[in-house]
Amino acid sequence: MRQYSPDLTPPWKKPQPVPEVPAEPGLVVEEPGTGFCGAVIRCEAGTVTLEDRFGKHRVFPMEPRGFLLEGKVVTLVRPSPGAPARPTRTASGSVAVPGARARVARAGRIYVEGRHDAELVEKVWGDDLRIEGVVVEYLEGVDDLPSIVDSFAPGPDARLGVLVDHLVPGSKEWHIAQSVTSDHALVVGHPYIDIWEAVKPSSLGIEAWPRIPRGQDWKTGVCRALGWPQNTGAAWQRILSGVHSYKDLEPELLGRVEELIDFVTAP
Numbered sequence: 001m002r003q004y005s006p007d008l009t010p011p012w013k014k015p016q017p018v019p020e021v022p023a024e025p026g027l028v029v030e031e032p033g034t035g036f037c038g039a040v041i042r043c044e045a046g047t048v049t050l051e052d053r054f055g056k057h058r059v060f061p062m063e064p065r066g067f068l069l070e071g072k073v074v075t076l077v078r079p080s081p082g083a084p085a086r087p088t089r090t091a092s093g094s095v096a097v098p099g100a101r102a103r104v105a106r107a108g109r110i111y112v113e114g115r116h117d118a119e120l121v122e123k124v125w126g127d128d129l130r131i132e133g134v135v136v137e138y139l140e141g142v143d144d145l146p147s148i149v150d151s152f153a154p155g156p157d158a159r160l161g162v163l164v165d166h167l168v169p170g171s172k173e174w175h176i177a178q179s180v181t182s183d184h185a186l187v188v189g190h191p192y193i194d195i196w197e198a199v200k201p202s203s204l205g206i207e208a209w210p211r212i213p214r215g216q217d218w219k220t221g222v223c224r225a226l227g228w229p230q231n232t233g234a235a236w237q238r239i240l241s242g243v244h245s246y247k248d249l250e251p252e253l254l255g256r257v258e259e260l261i262d263f264v265t266a267p
Helices: 115-132 142-152 172-178 218-226 232-241 251-265
Strands: 020-022 028-031 036-044 047-051 057-061 067-069 072-077 109-113 135-139 160-164 185-189
Touching (some): 135 142, 160 172
Parallel strands (some): 109 160
Antiparallel strands (some): 028 036, 067 072
């Protein structure tokens, strides 16, 4: 007599097997039910903790076929002891690509107002920008913006992104930004008087950024109020040394820089 399998489910109706992937720290996955995307920071009995790029944590059960990895369904499993670590993330929160070479520079550019702004963007987003082939240029002052846009002549294959300090409605910076009307140029900004304020006070061991009365030089006033030597160059190096990743920056700056990178690199 022939032997038949007790499972009479037609082959085409059976769920296809999916890869089992160790939930190693740094692995970036998406939980499709909620759309939450983040990197693995902890794996415990039956659960995995993910952290998104804004530092928010969510705990999910490690169910079969429960996650998406690069858009494909996978099953997360506990990593074996002593397994080699996956690549860590860059300072911006992106997954690091060890050994990746810098891409040939795009025609598009990102301009940032001020040297301190440029140094901060390089420290946090430098790895990402090199992989994407995006060059960051220094904009000495927002007053020069209209002439820079005219000379750059942005187009579909050469987009221009600009990051401006203190871009709030009604300000001088806001009026100048409004004069840029090219569809291939994007001017965004943060609300802070200076890029210093975009660094979280807790990352520098201070309670808050001091309020400086109008008419005083803001940076000098900050140094005086915090009891720092009144040397703004040295103060900036102190601030920059307290920045290790995107977690040390305020969301109002993070979102604007990510927006510029997406704009310049869009197909």
